[in-house]
Amino acid sequence: GEMMNAKELKSLARKFNIPFITVGALAEFARSLLPKRA
Numbered sequence: 001g002e003m004m005n006a007k008e009l010k011s012l013a014r015k016f017n018i019p020f021i022t023v024g025a026l027a028e029f030a031r032s033l034l035p036k037r038a
Contacts, residue, residue: 009027
């Protein structure tokens with residue numbers, strides 16, 4: 001699917017040098033903003 005998996009999220013966190021928990025929080029935030037796609 002379009003959702004990034006945990007492995008991709010972790011690599012992103014390392015790339016931008018931010019805590020993984022922040023990546024998860026941002027992902028949840030973005031998901032809440034985006035219209036639901038069935």
